[in-house]
Amino acid sequence: MTTPQLEILAIAVVTAVGCALVGSFLLLRGMAMMSDAISHAILPGIVIAFLIVGDLSSPWLVVAAAAMGVVAVILVELLYRTGRVREDAAIGLVFPALFSLGIILITRVVGNVHLDTDVVLLGELAFAPFDRLVIGGHDLGPRHLYLMGTITAINLLFIVTFYKELKLATFDAGLAAALGFAPAAIHYGLMLLVSITAVGAFDAVGLVLVVALMIAPAAAAYLLTGRLGRMLWLAALFGLLTAASGLWLATWLDASIAGSMATCAGLLFAAVYMLAPRHGLLAVLLRRRRQRYQFAQTMLAIHLLQHEGRPEEADEARVDHLYGRHVGWDRPFTTQVVAQAVAAELVIRRDDRLTLTDRGRTRAAQALAL
């Protein structure tokens, strides 16, 4: 790997980790789409600040544009509080309007190579190594690395400092308010951080894909653990993996870095979604299947218990009478359930007739007692 490639990797990793950290809280607070709204809404902020500052990587631009993100959040909340539109519609009204404003400003007013619609959507990570931070004649490395590094460090500092408050405000806002933790302050602090992160990541991956970096690693982590601390670590790790694999994919296909990173974020989530031990699709489907059969076994035991010692028992306990009108199962399913019930020692099969064992009787009685 050459030095520019390493530098790009470093910027990508720092960006992805910073996004994943704040993204985790957005996800848990049920505000994932707010990242979409904020990332779109900061565009007019960036354009206006760029017109004033004239430099895309200036810290002032970050602050001014981030303020726009918070304005968007407040607009959404104001609109929602009028009671005239629902929250999702409020989000869907505010961000396209602000984004449109930004796009029109870019094409009509700015229209130069540093800021055009391609940059807005794709970022320009590939060119980041050319923009150096030079202090006193010393080349200290790419400027974006410092910018994004600072932002990610601020995110980390905020989360470590206010971990307890964030946790409480996220999971029990009422209790947080009652204990005097000011959930509103935490809320707007978080929104400000999301905005700042989105502005910083804008250069790297473009506006729309910030959403991918914020949500996908966090969602994948959320499927793997139920503990906040572990989720944050995992999300950061997934962010790192996303950045590295995305960069590799982009180099391999000679394609857009931002697009590749978002694709990898999606693939990573898909893999976790399939394979996660408890919440993954496979695990869920297997569990549902197992539960279906277990339920059927219990049903079988109950059915046998109901007719036990009665005149119709000889008829009802025959396997070929189970499917069809008695229990309503089809034949292969019945065969399988019976085989499983025999294996589990719930019933004993003699020829074509089933008899409950003690264990089967207990199981049926327990189920009925519930």
Place this chain on the structure above:
Amino acid sequence: MTQILIDLVTDYTLRTVALGSAALGLVSGALGCFAVLRRQSLLGDAISHAALPGIVLAFLLTGSKTPLVLVLGAALAGWAAALLVMLVVKTTRIKPDAALGLVLSTFFGFGLLLMSIAQRSAGAAQAGLDRFLFGQAASLVGSDLVTMAVLGGVVLILLLVLWKELKLLAFDPDFLVALGLPVRSLDVLLTTLLVVAIVIGLQTVGVVLMSAMLIAPAAAARQWTDRLGRMVLLAGLFGALSGLCGAVLSSIVPHLPTGPTIVLCVTTLTVVSLLGAPHRGLIAVWLRQQRGRRRLQRDAVLADLYHLAAQHAQPDRAPHSARVLRAMGTPAGLNRTLAHLTGEGLVRRTSDGRWRLTLAGVAAGRRLVTEGPTPADREDRS
């Protein structure tokens, strides 16, 4: 202005653009009502973003830039995205909004990845794939119009045919189940219609902003009426109007991207509706609240004056100073309220600056105290 109207009829390009944008606004506005009422506003956002990889894949696989092929790719991808969102929500503990954001951003990212490949290998710029990002009304030609009209016509006809069922789906899906109608199929059908409505607009508005065309007209129309039929009609009208305005503006002014212009038009319409609609409008509500507050103040002062006056032998000849009224805890704005009551002929100011009830005032005060407050002229319907 007149020149624009003449051009609208005579100029082929402008006429095509205007008709196309109006058609997209009409269909997306009407369909958007159902999305907004069912709290699926942002599903449209996910579908439209997710259409991008479908468009580029269709182009890469067929090498064709026929709108119908690209639209078909867009529809397939959008539909797949909608199903994926439902699947993730149904099978995991991930909330709907996160699933939407996830699918939206990763599909869109994949689309951009494909687009960068297409740009390099096949010249996607020549194929005009760029225009699907922010829309380019000027790129519409007659055959696009036919495609849009046919697709949009089918959507609107289905909407009419299934009107009762879709209405129930929006307001009372449980009742639909109780009637024994296939809710799942209707749900999928409505999502499919949504997908079609979205892909119609992609060429003009673009994938990034198409969701606004679903939400904004519906949100605007909702403010003017409480009836679904009227809401759908109005939303279609609003959508068509803003599509027309935006497309014409962007055709006349050079370098004005169509999508954002249309979105700003429709947002303006929505803001006007939110503020100015007769019953639900924020201005109307504010005025109503002000009126109600003034009525409460008037009643309170009138009642206080009556209680004071009733202790005298001649109630209409018993003046009291404003300070007494203040001491009785009269709400703010006492002077204005007294002026108002004077205007009604219920109160008169005496020469020494105190206030007394007239005979009519005594009667009104008695009525107020014995029969309760003046009935509101209209119930607050917010």
